[in-house]
Amino acid sequence: MSDALDQTPCLGNLCQGILAYTPHVGENITPITGLSLYRRIAQTPCYRAIYDPSLTLFAQGAKAVNVGGVDYQGMAGRFLISSVDLPVQSQVIEASAEKPLLSMLLSIDSSMLREVIAQREPQPVRPVQGALALGQAPLSLIDACARLVGLLDCPQDIGFMAPLIQREIYYRLLQTPQAARLHAIASASDHSHRTARAIGWLRRNYDQPLRIEALADLASMGVSTLHHHFRAMTAMSPLQYQKQLRLQAAREKMIGGLDATGAAYAVGYESVSQFNREYARLFGQPPLRDMRALKA
Known part of the structure; x- marks a missing residue:
């Protein structure tokens, strides 16, 4: 029997659970800390999002994710791990009202993960490659x-049982070829952690001028070393990463009612014409036309 067939009963149970607690199309936040459930009923155009350090498991349907020009295809029985905050481009490619895209996202608790790693026998860890890890x-x-x-069926059990099952999930992930991603999240001393420190600063300060030397000092790394590890983890340079954060933030501000000029200045641009050019390059059309299309 194939692996896909072996997965069918377990995936069926997961689909039933997700369907029971996704009354809304899109994200459904649950009472379990860090757990969100998703249901999509139609294909979508490409849209931008931020992936926090997390596990995404696809139970049904399919979704394409692109980071820095590298494509990852999530489908039933596959999982994605992100070890750092990543701006990504996503597109639902297989979903319908009769057979929706169903997935779960579990934010990764680095403290709990470190405890699980400490309780296991030491294992050789391969270097982290790529912005995301995709696995079966x-x-x-x-x-x-x-x-x-x-556990959502038994709310009284969540407080005690959810942390136990989360630890088991980390343990199971650590047994997969994608374990290096989890070690990168848990480590407090290697290049991955120091690069993540720089990524976190950019997430919080994307609207500030970027001085690469100061960012390298923050990460306790040389400039060339930071560039190398930053690109290895995100598939982007620090400047490209900041640019994507700025443009995504500007788009959200315009959706909220701010005009293009105000949005450009609010996210740190000094030149509106440069903002318009880079916005069109990322989203496929200038800000005004993009807003009209979104509201159509």
């Missing part, structure tokens, strides 16, 4: 995720 979920991982979602 083993049955044990799907089952643990289905049981975590199943």
Whole structure:
């Protein structure tokens, strides 16, 4: 029997659990800390989002994710791990009202993850490659995720049982070839952690001028070393990363009613014409036309 067939019963249980607690199309936040459930009923155009350090497991349907020109395709039985905050381009490519895209996202608790790693026998860890890690979920991982979602049926058990199942999920992930991503999240001393420090600063201060030397000092790294590890983790340079954050933030501000000039200055641009050019390059059309299309 193939792996895909082996996954079917477990994925069926996970689909039932997600369907039961996704009354809204899109994101549904749950009482379990860090757990969100998603239901999409139609294909979508490409849209921009930020992936925090997290696990995404796809139970049904398919979604394409692009980071820095690298494509990742999430489909039933696959999982994605992001170890740093990443601006991504996403597109739902397989979903309908009869067979929606169903997925779960679990934010990764680095303190809990470190405890799980410390309790395991030391394992060789391969260097982190690429901005995301995509893998085929083993049955044990799907089952643990289905049981975590199943706790929503028993709210009185969440406080005690959810942390136990989350630890099991981390343990199962650490047994996969994508374990290096989790070690990058948990480590407090290697290049991944120091690069993540620089990424975090950019997330909080995207509207400020970027001085690469100061960013390298913050990360306790040389400029060339920071560039190398930053690109390895995000598929972008620090400047490209900041630019994507600025443009995504500007788009959200314009959706909220701010005009293009005000949005450009609010996110740190000094030249409106440069903002318009870079916005069109990222989103495919100038700000005004993009807003009209979104409201159509």
